[in-house]
Amino acid sequence: MHRIYTLLLAVIIISFSSCTVKESIVFNEDGSGDFLISYDMASVMSQMKGAFSEGDDSTSSDEKKASEVVDTLMVFSEIMETYKDSVSALPEDKRLALEAVKDMYMKMKMDEANNVFDFGIGLNFNTIEDLKDIQKRIEKAKTLNSQNGQVDAMKEGSPLGKFMANDKNDVGYNFTDNGFSRVTTVSEEEAKAFKLDENSEEDKQFLDYFENSFYIVEYTFSKKIKSTSIENAQLSSDKKTVTYKYSWIDFLSNPKLLDINIEFENE
Numbered sequence: 001m002h003r004i005y006t007l008l009l010a011v012i013i014i015s016f017s018s019c020t021v022k023e024s025i026v027f028n029e030d031g032s033g034d035f036l037i038s039y040d041m042a043s044v045m046s047q048m049k050g051a052f053s054e055g056d057d058s059t060s061s062d063e064k065k066a067s068e069v070v071d072t073l074m075v076f077s078e079i080m081e082t083y084k085d086s087v088s089a090l091p092e093d094k095r096l097a098l099e100a101v102k103d104m105y106m107k108m109k110m111d112e113a114n115n116v117f118d119f120g121i122g123l124n125f126n127t128i129e130d131l132k133d134i135q136k137r138i139e140k141a142k143t144l145n146s147q148n149g150q151v152d153a154m155k156e157g158s159p160l161g162k163f164m165a166n167d168k169n170d171v172g173y174n175f176t177d178n179g180f181s182r183v184t185t186v187s188e189e190e191a192k193a194f195k196l197d198e199n200s201e202e203d204k205q206f207l208d209y210f211e212n213s214f215y216i217v218e219y220t221f222s223k224k225i226k227s228t229s230i231e232n233a234q235l236s237s238d239k240k241t242v243t244y245k246y247s248w249i250d251f252l253s254n255p256k257l258l259d260i261n262i263e264f265e266n267e
Helices: 001-015 041-053 061-066 076-082 084-087 091-098 134-142 148-157 159-163 201-209 248-254
Strands: 020-027 033-040 069-075 106-110 116-125 170-175 178-186 214-221 226-230 242-249 260-266
Touching: 041 260, 069 076, 076 084, 076 106, 076 260, 091 134, 116 134, 134 170, 214 248, 242 248, 242 260
Parallel strands: 020 214
Antiparallel strands: 020 033, 033 116, 069 106, 106 116, 170 178, 178 260, 214 242, 226 260
């Protein structure tokens, strides 16, 4: 189980790292598809190396050298079956969290020599309805880490908290024969939560830290796209993939910037 928690630790560290986040959905003709939130964390490679080696005194020097290149796919359902005895012995909150994400997967690619570190969590879905609570399920995956309580305390007790994505926003997806839409629901309280103090040195420092962080959205369909509601969205040459991005700070200021309405061509 140590390996499981080592990988899940990456989800928590993502929240405190300057990185690029990418949300992608690939739809098949029958409406099924693949949802993936991925993180390019090459800029925090050294932080992750420390997290992976911490507390693992049993690892030999040769094994540590080999672990510098990692390409892992972790399917929760398979882990739950393989380690079912250990899973049954987990605290109830972590066991229920695993149940909530059992049909999801995590993948990671790390190559220290080439400064590559990509991490993702996703779901192979049968219908768009399977994504109705995807954000909550991702948050469930985060609670699997034993240090989550400390992370919450850091988030709430420091200026860094305001620069982290609000995990309480509800994102809904709608997919029909005619089009697709992404809709974020933000409560009034959450909408007021992110405020920058122009006179605060701490806020200025964090703004600089997240200056090169972005949220990228990419959706691929089996039909050609006729139009989108986002002016700067880019279409692929076959008009079946739309891509757009916003800076991390703009996203935190207004999560609804990522929402989009897409109309398909009549075929």
